[in-house]
Amino acid sequence: MTSSVLKPAAELAETNVRRFPNESAEYRRARQQLLVEEIELRRHIERVAEFRRALPPGGEVTKAYAFTGESGAASLADLFGNKQTLIVYSYMFGPQREKPCPMCTSFMGTWEEKLPDIEQRVSFVFVARSPIARLIEAKRARGWSRHKVYSDASGDYTRDYVSKDDSDVPGYNVFTRHDGTIRHFWAGEMGAGTMDPGQDPRGAPDMDPLWTLLDTTREGRGADWYPKLSY
Known part of the structure; x- marks a missing residue:
């Protein structure tokens, strides 16, 4: 796995100078705390990807499909x-x-x-x-x-x-x-048996951009909405 020493996520977050019109001090404090978590999430995603790439050889396919x-x-x-x-x-x-x-x-x-x-x-x-x-x-x-x-x-x-x-x-x-x-x-081996309460079965990271995009909104994924073949 990665051997390089990483700076603390909080230290990286402090370098963020983004500010938006009329935001409150309360919003900025909460957003900076969230940024720390987002940096940690990015790092965890990469750690998981490294573990995946380092898997030993899987089973040989011997059947003629x-x-x-x-x-x-x-x-x-x-x-x-x-x-x-x-x-x-x-x-x-x-x-x-x-x-x-x-x-x-x-x-x-x-x-x-x-x-x-x-x-x-x-x-x-x-x-x-x-x-x-x-x-x-x-x-x-x-x-x-x-x-x-x-x-x-x-x-x-x-x-x-x-x-x-x-x-x-x-x-x-x-x-x-x-x-x-x-x-x-x-x-992908995550399913009904590995899901957390209140969530649909999903993998991590979620490979469907639909849900990843909705996760950036206040409404989120919702509890009872799913895509349809037509609208």
């Missing part, structure tokens, strides 16, 4: 393209659903314009249990052109890496490939 994409059949190795890291986001759009999950759809929509940047570093694909024709239709209905969607028709991948019961739940998995060997690197 078969997917169907817009261009036909594909293996897990195919999904890497020319990259050494693969992110697979499994979204909630199984055959039993009339329409894809609004939360997953909102989440995926935030990545549409960022995929060209993300794909400079890694491969990023989206997998669901519905037939590929349904995935393509739903993708086009959202106006998405960059998402690489794949059907896990057999459910083999989903049962191994998302839900052993093949439940219609989301999953975020990262794989690596070195010298032809594919290994699982990391997955």
Whole structure:
């Protein structure tokens, strides 16, 4: 982990000279205290990222998973393209659903314009249990052109890496490939069992910019609001 000696967060906060019209002394004191916490949060996020990067090798992928994409059949190795890291986001759009999950759809929509940047570093694909024709239709209905969607028709991948019961739940998995060997690197493992009272299940940091943005407002995320497919 990081070995450099960091200045105390309170000391860094003291260098802040930002002030805004008509703010009270009470507001500034509270804001400076909050700034200390924000600096500590930034540092903790980086510590967690360092721990993640330092994980020992994950389990080798030995099963021949078969997917169907817009261009036909594909293996897990195919999904890497020319990259050494693969992110697979499994979204909630199984055959039993009339329409894809609004939360997953909102989440995926935030990545549409960022995929060209993300794909400079890694491969990023989206997998669901519905037939590929349904995935393509739903993708086009959202106006998405960059998402690489794949059907896990057999459910083999989903049962191994998302839900052993093949439940219609989301999953975020990262794989690596070195010298032809594919290994699982990391997955989001925070869910209903790890959530705190009064909160929906969420990871940390929250990868959905929707919630991160709302967290900067007085209203926050709210207790009963969720994204919809249309408004």
